[in-house]
Amino acid sequence: DCVFSDNRADDGGALLDEESVNMLIKGSTFEGNEAFGSSVYAWDTENVAICQSEFSGDSDPDLDGCVVYGGDGIQFTARDNTFTSESGRALYLFQYEGMDISDNEFSHLSPNDAEGGAMYLQAGSLSGSWGDNFVLLRNNIFENCDAGKSGGAIYLTKLNPGSENPGPVVSLIADNTFLNTVSGQGEGHALKTSAVFDSLVLRDNTFANDQEDVTSAYVFLDDNLMDDATYQNCGNSFVVGDDEIECTGIFKEYGEECIV
Numbered sequence: 001d002c003v004f005s006d007n008r009a010d011d012g013g014a015l016l017d018e019e020s021v022n023m024l025i026k027g028s029t030f031e032g033n034e035a036f037g038s039s040v041y042a043w044d045t046e047n048v049a050i051c052q053s054e055f056s057g058d059s060d061p062d063l064d065g066c067v068v069y070g071g072d073g074i075q076f077t078a079r080d081n082t083f084t085s086e087s088g089r090a091l092y093l094f095q096y097e098g099m100d101i102s103d104n105e106f107s108h109l110s111p112n113d114a115e116g117g118a119m120y121l122q123a124g125s126l127s128g129s130w131g132d133n134f135v136l137l138r139n140n141i142f143e144n145c146d147a148g149k150s151g152g153a154i155y156l157t158k159l160n161p162g163s164e165n166p167g168p169v170v171s172l173i174a175d176n177t178f179l180n181t182v183s184g185q186g187e188g189h190a191l192k193t194s195a196v197f198d199s200l201v202l203r204d205n206t207f208a209n210d211q212e213d214v215t216s217a218y219v220f221l222d223d224n225l226m227d228d229a230t231y232q233n234c235g236n237s238f239v240v241g242d243d244e245i246e247c248t249g250i251f252k253e254y255g256e257e258c259i260v
Contacts, residue, residue, distance in 0.1 A: 002028045004039065011069075012041030013058070019043070025050045030067070032057045037069030038088065044072040051079040059087045065111070066092035066120070073097050083118070084108050089147075091119040102138040106153070110146040115192070116155030117145030117181060123158040135171040142190070143179040150220065151192035152181035158194075174203040178218070180210060188220030204235040 004014035013033030017023050023045050030039040030053070038058035042048050048070050055067045067085050070076050071094035082105045083090035089111045093099060099121070106118040114120070123133050135156065142153040156171070171193075178190040190207050193200070207218040218238055221231075 004028065004030045004033060006032045007034070009035040011036050013038045014040065016041045017043070017045050017048075020045045021047065023048045026052055028053045030055045030058060032059075034059050036060055036065040037092075038065065038067050038085070040068045040070075042068075042070045042074065045070070045074055047075045047077075049077040049079075050081055051077070053081050055082065055090070056084045058085045060085075066090065068092070069094070071095055075099070077101075079103055081105075082107075087112070089114070089116055089118055089120060091121070092116075093119070094122050096121065096123060096133075098134045100136045100138075101140060102136065103140065105141045105143070106145060107141075107143040108145075111148065113148035113184075115147055115149045115157075116151045116153075117147035117183075118142050118153045120151075120155050121157070123156075135173075137171075137173045137176060139175045141177045141179070142181050143177075145181045146184070147182070148184045150183050150185045150187035152183040152189040153178055154191045155188075156191070156193045171200045172203070173201065173205065175205065177206045177208075179208050182209075183220075186217075188217055190218045192220040199232070201232045202234075202236055203232070206237045206239070208237075208239040 007013045009016070013035035014030055015025070023042055025040065033039050035041070038060050039055050040050070050068065058067050060066065065088045067083055067088060067090050069092045074093070074096050076093055076096055076099040078091070078101045080103045084107050087110070089109050090106050109118045111117065121135065123135070137154070145153045147155070173191070181190050183189045183192070189209065202219065
């Protein structure tokens with residue numbers, strides 16, 4: 001039950017942690033902090049868990065940073081938090097080995113000229129070891145997130161995305177709601193993936209935008225990296241304006257193509 005407000009630093013405006021085993025943040029409030037990782041910066045911390053906390057009004061002087069930065073082999077958990085920042089994404093996770101991001105609200109997030117309006121997730125390690133790498137994104141709300149480039153809410157990639165080495169072993173994206181999330185480049189107004197997966201599951205998500213002139217993909221899967229992956233898609237709803245788009249596969253191009 002801590003409050004961190006109006007702090008300034010180069011990295012980790014409120015909290016900076018390096019080379020620890022565990023970092024737990026619970027029931028805390030972060031407001032008006034400024035840095036890269038404006039509230040939290042964790043490097044080489046084995047396990048990071050953030051729950052029941054509120055992040056608002058944080059900023060990054062470069063305008064393309066993040067509220068929470070985690071890197072170098074972390075296991076990351078975020079549960080039941082709210083994130084709002086007019087000048088940066090909520091999460092930037094680099095070289096993570098696993099994550100569970102569930103029951104959070106992400107709103108009014110807008111990094112400048114960058115990928116991933118709410119979060120940029122890059123799997124893997126410099127050693128090339130993937131371990132039991134996994135991504136679980138469940139029951140989150142993404143609203144009014146705007147990426148200057150691709151992945152209006154989420155950009156999911158890996159180190160050396162053009163290589164044939166696998167990315168996350170399992171990625172489950174389920175029961176999330178995406179409302180008015182926008183990609184400035186039109187590549188994935190909600191989600192863009194640029195990684196090879198053993199398994200990618202999109203299930204029971206709602207993708208909606210009240211702008212009827214949206215004409216590009218909500219979900220953009222990098223064509224060059226799709227051949228060897230197993231994809232499952234079921235129960236997703238795609239809405240533009242007042243119209244629901246019927247789609248039985250992974251939605252790739254609005255009004256044009258579904259991939260089963």
